[in-house]
Amino acid sequence: MFCKRLINCPSLQLLKTSFVYRPQAIPPINLFRKMSTVGKPIECKAAISYKPKAPLVIDTITVDPPKAHEVRIKIVNTAICHTDAYTLSGNDSEGMFPCILGHEGSGIVESVGPDVTTVKVGDHVIPLYTAECGVCKFCKSGKTNLCGSVRATQGKGVMPDGTVRFHNSKGEALYHFMGCSTFSEYTVVADVSVVAIDPTAPLESVCLLGCGVTTGYGAAIKTADVQKGDTVAVFGAGTVGLSVVQGAQSREASKIIVVDINDNKETVSRQFGATDFVNPTKLPEGQTIVDKLIEMTDGGLEFTFDCTGNVQVMRNALEACHKGWGQSIIIGVADAGKEISTRPFQLVTGRVWKGSAFGGIKGRSEMGGLIKDYQNKKLKVDEFITARRTFDEINEGFEDLHNGTCLRTVLKF
Ligand SMILES: NC(=O)C1=CN([C@@H]2O[C@H](COP(=O)(O)OP(=O)(O)OC[C@H]3O[C@@H](n4cnc5c(N)ncnc54)[C@H](OP(=O)(O)O)[C@@H]3O)[C@@H](O)[C@H]2O)C=CC1
Ligand SMILES: N[C@@H](CCC(=O)N[C@@H](CSC=O)C(=O)NCC(=O)O)C(=O)O
Numbered sequence: 171m172f173c174k175r176l177i178n179c180p181s182l183q184l185l186k187t188s189f190v191y192r193p194q195a196i197p198p199i200n201l202f203r204k205m206s207t208v209g210k211p212i213e214c215k216a217a218i219s220y221k222p223k224a225p226l227v228i229d230t231i232t233v234d235p236p237k238a239h240e241v242r243i244k245i246v247n248t249a250i251c252h253t254d255a256y257t258l259s260g261n262d263s264e265g266m267f268p269c270i271l272g273h274e275g276s277g278i279v280e281s282v283g284p285d286v287t288t289v290k291v292g293d294h295v296i297p298l299y300t301a302e303c304g305v306c307k308f309c310k311s312g313k314t315n316l317c318g319s320v321r322a323t324q325g326k327g328v329m330p331d332g333t334v335r336f337h338n339s340k341g342e343a344l345y346h347f348m349g350c351s352t353f354s355e356y357t358v359v360a361d362v363s364v365v366a367i368d369p370t371a372p373l374e375s376v377c378l379l380g381c382g383v384t385t386g387y388g389a390a391i392k393t394a395d396v397q398k399g400d401t402v403a404v405f406g407a408g409t410v411g412l413s414v415v416q417g418a419q420s421r422e423a424s425k426i427i428v429v430d431i432n433d434n435k436e437t438v439s440r441q442f443g444a445t446d447f448v449n450p451t452k453l454p455e456g457q458t459i460v461d462k463l464i465e466m467t468d469g470g471l472e473f474t475f476d477c478t479g480n481v482q483v484m485r486n487a488l489e490a491c492h493k494g495w496g497q498s499i500i501i502g503v504a505d506a507g508k509e510i511s512t513r514p515f516q517l518v519t520g521r522v523w524k525g526s527a528f529g530g531i532k533g534r535s536e537m538g539g540l541i542k543d544y545q546n547k548k549l550k551v552d553e554f555i556t557a558r559r560t561f562d563e564i565n566e567g568f569e570d571l572h573n574g575t576c577l578r579t580v581l582k583f
């Protein structure tokens with residue numbers, strides 16, 4: 171024990187100061203070696219999905235070091251998107267088990283493999299399920315944000331070289347998911363599937379730009395390119411749908427009608443910019459949602475958006491479009507085996523069916539702009555966080571999705 175006089179001794183203070191300061195500036199070499207994980211496998215916590223419909227199992231996994239053109243990320247926050255639940259339900263034709271789900275995350279680069287030039291250790295990053303290589307046919311076309319560089323292996327749950335970086339405690343291989351796998355304390359992604367962001371942006375919030383917010387906002391301002399005065403209907407008031415609403419509002423749409431089967435969504439829809447709310451299950455007998463929307467807009471809408479994944483809703487959304495020019499944008503992901511249909515006459519008479527993935531946003535070149543929009547309060551993000559949980563509560567986070575008021579549960583490691 172130090173006596174009080176000794177603690178207050180100026181020379182000891184100086185000694186204490188220099189002792190505290192030096193290790194931060196130049197770590198003693200053996201301490202640095204002990205701390206560094208670069209080039210080594212990391213053991214960490216992850217939520218493993220062993221089979222469809224089963225709760226996720228939190229366990230220790232091994233995450234291998236990144237190979238060439240790969241990046242290992244320490245995930246700080248991840249949210250749960252409806253698509254994670256969809257794949258977990260077993261209805262995703264690309265669903266591979268056992269796997270590490272999660273694709274709406276944010277984190278910090280822990281290490282990079284050879285030939286990585288676009289991010290560096292310590293960068294704050296968002297993993298991208300829609301890669302952007304800049305050199306493939308898709309990227310060079312200037313017509314789409316869909317990049318062909320890693321999509322084939324991504325859909326098979328493996329890295330571009332065909333192997334995985336995750337193993338469970340028994341040494342069994344675990345598949346990757348959507349090129350992201352954010353339900354792990356550490357993950358490995360392709361260098362084309364990650365973007366560095368402004369380090370002052372709060373990771374807890376901007377993880378939502380990894381999917382839901384970007385998808386809806388981009389679908390309105392890029393895919394549809396809504397213009398001032400346009401009329402818009404959004405089916406499904408989840409994070410994706412409400413982000414369409416804020417995109418339409420930012421473009422000064424004259425009418426933004428939210429259609430949702432849950433009356434609890436009316437208040438929040440109006441907070442995000444909806445001018446009207448319709449519950450299709452509460453219409454007078456004999457009136458369909460298509461009739462109602464056409465009546466409300468003098469013949470139909472300029473733009474409709476499906477944010478439900480329900481194929482009957484997709485049909486209604488198309489048929490509520492204005493004859494001659496109305497466009498319906500499909501964003502929702504439908505169960506394996508489901509198909510859309512309508513009378514071809516609907517298209518002959520000028521309605522257009524389109525789709526939108528990740529809002530048409532090119533993640534590496536356009537994410538910075540979205541972060542700025544958020545920082546300048548032009549884009550709401552924090553408002554989507556309806557619950558915060560620790561990573562250990564991930565299964566409760568999946569249950570939140572069904573509680574009727576949930577937009578996004580954000581998990582913290
Ligand atoms: N294309 C893309 O790039 C992306 C697609 N997606 C997909 O978009 C969809 C929306 O995702 P997300 O916002 O996270 O999901 P949510 O589940 O949070 O939102 C969907 C909303 O639609 C409502 N709904 C369900 N059925 C109907 C119906 N028949 N008519 C009107 N509203 C209905 C739901 O109500 P209730 O809660 O009562 O069920 C809920 O409010 C999902 O299918 C998801 O997989 C997501 C991200 C990216
Ligand atoms: N695997 C599914 C298709 C899933 C799908 O459509 N995904 C969306 C993103 S959903 C995000 O939450 C998407 O962007 N698709 C484009 C893509 O290249 O995957 C199936 O097989 O039906």
Ligand SMILES: [Zn+2]
Nearest residue numbers: 251253381382
């Ligand atoms: Zn998603």
Ligand SMILES: [Zn+2]
Nearest residue numbers: 303306309317
């Ligand atoms: Zn590409």
